[in-house]
């Protein structure tokens with residue numbers, strides 16, 4: 001049955017999407033599986049009667065419910081923006097969640113200023129590869145932390161310094177940072193504070209380094225609780241964890257960065273929609289490199 005298009009919405013034929021760790025939870029619940037996915041890039045097939053900012057044929061990207069499907073309905077005032085011409089659907093389809101999260105972590109919670117020394121723990125995954133580039137675009141001096149096989153990738157994205165966590169513990173370094181963005185959750189806040197300046201900001205994004213495998217849920221919960229407790233002491237500004245909020249203004253901001261080539265979505269593996277389970281399996285291993293894209297075949301014609 002075809003859903004009627006609301007007056008303020010767009011019908012989008014989805015060409016590209018991607019998987020994010022949050023999808024792993026939805027995928028494991030039968031109800032969530034019906035509206036899987038958030039990131040999308042595609043073509044506007046039809047617009048609701050009250051839509052003035054978009055028209056049929058526009059190439060767009062952003063975030064909305066049920067993006068891992070050939071067609072979706074997106075609120076015109078929601079997290080959607082025009083896709084820059086030089087960016088492929090596959091690339092733009094990976095930006096929504098991870099791009100927004102990286103942007104809000106650095107700009108809004110980290111308040112990164114030009115010249116700030118920023119450390120990104122977990123620099124080689126979906127959020128991390130956006131964060132390295134966005135931090136550079138904001139004028140920061142960037143240090144990325146990842147494993148040996150990803151050192152070159154993180155450097156190629158613009159990181160000034162890359163620390164290989166298999167060889168060096170960044171919390172034992174002599175360098176001090178103004179903003180520490182923690183995507184991996186592998187060290188306590190107390191340990192991170194050893195390398196933070198007195199006026200530094202700590203931004204907790206995720207737990208990519210501890211959440212997967214047996215006991216992952218318990219480790220993640222204990223990390224968040226520990227961060228919250230340790231945040232009560234100390235003078236530095238600590239955001240133990242924040243939840244990114246996707247919106248149109250930030251999608252346009254990210255589109256601008258892509259237009260100027262300051263941001264190029266990094267994709268290591270792409271899967272067809274029919275291979276979704278393999279994509280989830282790869283993500284579940286906890287060492288996905290850059291973004292995991294999903295190619296979605298467009299339906300033949302406009303919705304009836």
Ligand SMILES: NC(=O)c1ccc[n+]([C@@H]2O[C@H](COP(=O)([O-])OP(=O)(O)OC[C@H]3O[C@@H](n4cnc5c(N)ncnc54)[C@H](OP(=O)(O)O)[C@@H]3O)[C@@H](O)[C@H]2O)c1
Pocket residue numbers: 020021022097098101121122123124125126127128145146147148149150165183184186204205206207208209210211241242243244283286287288289290
């Ligand atoms: N707060 C929010 O709103 C928000 C939004 C999106 C995601 N998140 C969370 O943020 C985290 C990252 O998301 P994502 O999409 O970037 O996930 P992802 O792409 O699956 O992250 C995989 C990356 O994590 C890195 N990693 C694994 N163990 C590490 C360690 N010990 N030290 C440093 N890096 C390590 C891996 O690098 P190596 O292979 O080199 O180890 C890999 O490149 C997840 O916990 C996710 O749930 C939060």
